[in-house]
Amino acid sequence: MERAASMSGTDTRPPQRAVHPLYVRITHWINALAVLVMIGSGWQIYNASPLFPFAFPKSVTLGGWLAGGLLWHFAAMWLLLGNGLLYVTLGLVTGHFRRKLLSIRPADVAGDFGAALTGRLSHQDLTRYNAVQKVLYLGILLTGAVIVASGFAMWKPVQLRELAALFGGYEGARLVHFFAMVAIVLFLVVHVVMAFLVPKTLRAMITGR
């Protein structure tokens, strides 16, 4: 009670357990770093042979040129993969995913989506995700799985031939990898904007409360 009061003079609600357990906060920020390196270096690699008639501005790419971009990409992938596996394992084992994400009801999604668009979505209780958050967080987890799988398919289209075939071969995996990146970047824009619109969510991801 004292702690809640001392952190926010207007917050008189009873004390809550941590919004995010420690492992979620640590893996979240490691993931944030890994994803930024993967995107910046990935854009560098993209620019060497653009799939579409545009290139990413050099100022937002990592590595200086193709070799540097590749070195960053194939180093940060281990961080992304190891950290991601740790997060997913703990999320499954502790029941975190089941409690926080899989408790979606279709009616809530429609209702909360409407509320979100009209700016009436409540962020009072950070320990519970609204239905829009559940959908987006589940979606980004799936997108993460797709971008890692398509990345491995591009990296090892011969040794992991069956995996590559799932994406329609090397060139198919390349397209899937690109559009998964687009989905992640769009998610990041919404995610970061929301974090600044509701700053206590940012605080909760750092301090846990």
Next chain:
Amino acid sequence: MRRSNGRAQGVDAGLLIKDAAKLLPNPSRRVFLRNTGSLGALALLTGCDIIDGPSSERALRVVSRFNDWVQARLFNPNRLAESYPASAITRPFPFNAYYAEEQAPDVDEDRYKLVVDGLIENRKPWTLEELYALPQETQITRLICIEGWSAVGKWTGTPLRQFLRRIGADLTAKYVHFVCAEGYSVSIDMPTALHAQTQMTFKFDDEILPTKFGFPMRIRMPTKLGFKNPKHVVGLAVLNNYTGGYWEDRGYNWFSGL
């Protein structure tokens, strides 16, 4: 010749002399992370010196060697790259090199000799006529460039493993190093050299290998990225010491397996 101390096992340094200058430790080739300029959000988060200084470059190279190790373990010597029907061949097949197409070296076929060296029993150089007389196979496979694009082509030539046996190569050695007419070089692991689809290529699309695709001989390996497939090969050495290669010394991952 300073580097020859690393070339034990009676390797003729003269064979690799074109390469020697390139293989010398040279500070100017360790700057691939320069000119990064602004790095956007990441630079703001962590500070530039962490990102593109010499220490990060050293660390990234250590990870790259770790990735060599991982890839060597992932490599299945019996796994074949996908073969395609003739209808899948990419036409026109793209030219790509570190020089412009008109700068591709003109190799005189009458004076051409393939010099073989290192851990082998028979050092006799090979003329083109002798090479053409070897049994040949054809493959239609996908060449994947480190830049990201790929193209399907048709290559005909002799499996490298047959040639290595013919010259009495020590097949337990670690590396095979290739030297090209204009100075390019590349080295590969022995398991890849012995892979069924690794080929000394003499023909492209049923025609004698054109200059732009590496006349008179290139090494084709569909289990590695395009830059590991050297053109205009004039020398081959079986070695136990790591020799890197043109692009590898500039930062590309050495194993670069597919």
